[in-house]
Amino acid sequence: QVRLMESGGGSAQAGGSLTLSCEASGFRFDVYCMGWFRQAPGKEREVVAVISPYGNMHSYYIDSVKGRFTVSRDNAKYAVGLQMNDLKPEDSAQYFCAAQRGACPVDNGKPISTHWSSGTWGQGTQVTVSS
Numbered sequence: 564q565v566r567l568m569e570s571g572g573g574s575a576q577a578g579g580s581l582t583l584s585c586e587a588s589g590f591r592f593d594v595y596c597m598g599w600f601r602q603a604p605g606k607e608r609e610v611v612a613v614i615s616p617y618g619n620m621h622s623y624y625i626d627s628v629k630g631r632f633t634v635s636r637d638n639a640k641y642a643v644g645l646q647m648n649d650l651k652p653e654d655s656a657q658y659f660c661a662a663q664r665g666a667c668p669v670d671n672g673k674p675i676s677t678h679w680s681s682g683t684w685g686q687g688t689q690v691t692v693s694s
Contacts, residue, residue, distance in 0.1 A: 564588075565588075565590045565662075565683045566588045566589050567585055567586070567587050567661070567683060567684065567685035568585065568586050568660075568685055568686070569583060569584070569585050569658065569659065569685045569686065569687060569688040570584050570585075570586075570688060571583040571584045571688060572658060572689045572690045573690070574691045574692075574693065575690075575692050575693075576692070576693055577650060577651055577652055577692055577693065577694045578649055578650065579650050579692070580647060580648045580649075580650065581650065581690060582644060582645070583599070583644065583645040583647065583658055583660075583688060583690075584642060584643075584644050584645075585597070585599075585642065585643045585644070585645075585660030585685060586641060587641045587642065587643070587660075587662060588641060590662065590664075592638055592641040593617065593618065593638040594616050594617060594664060594665070595616050595662045595663060595664050595665075596613055596614070596615060596616050596662070596663050596664075596665060596666060596667035596668070597613065597614050597616075597634075597636055597660070597661070597662055598610055598611075598612065598613040598614075598661045598662075598667065598674065598682075599611045599612050599613075599643075599658060599659070599660060599661070600658070600659045600661055600676070601654075601656035601659070601690075602656055603655060603656040603657075606656075607676075608659070608676065609625070610679075611625055611628055611632065611645070611658070611674075612624045612625070612628065612632055612634040612645060612674060613634065613667040613668070613669070613674040614634045614635065614636050614643065614667070615667050616664075616665070616666070616667075618638065620636065621667075622634045622635075623667065623669050623672060623673060623674045624673070624674070625673060625674060626673070627653075628647075628654070631647065631648050631650075632645060632647050632648070633646040633648075634646075643660060645658070647690070650692045651692060652692045652693065653692075654692050655690060655691050655692045656689075656690060657687040657688070657689055658687060658688050658690050659684055659685055659687045660684070660685040661679060661683065661684050661685070662682060662683045663678075663679055663682040663683070664681070
């Protein structure tokens with residue numbers, strides 16, 4: 564059974580840090596693109612960062628988090644992480660871990676939210692940043 568489980572969400576002050584983790588099971592992790600998405604109330608879900616499969620470890624970020632967030636993966640542990648530094652109130656959202664077999668959907672060096680229709684999703688973890 565394919566499963567993704569996020570952890571590590573919580574509350575932080577603006578300028579603070581949080582680390583999200585996602586544990587995967589039930590599929591061959593190393594051949595899947597892994598991504599982090601977020602959805603704030605009243606807004607569409609958006610991709611935040613993705614990291615490529617096959618041991619390449621290439622990572623891609625949306626502009627608003629570049630330089631502040633770092634995505635990582637450990638293929639041996641079937642885990643993907645998201646280190647979030649210098650948090651801003653606009654980072655507040657439900658964060659989801661996602662997996663999709665093959666190359667990461669990227670356009671001009673940036674991750675894109677489309678082409679994840681065959682992806683697998685976790686239940687999400689809440690991140691709240693106060694000013």
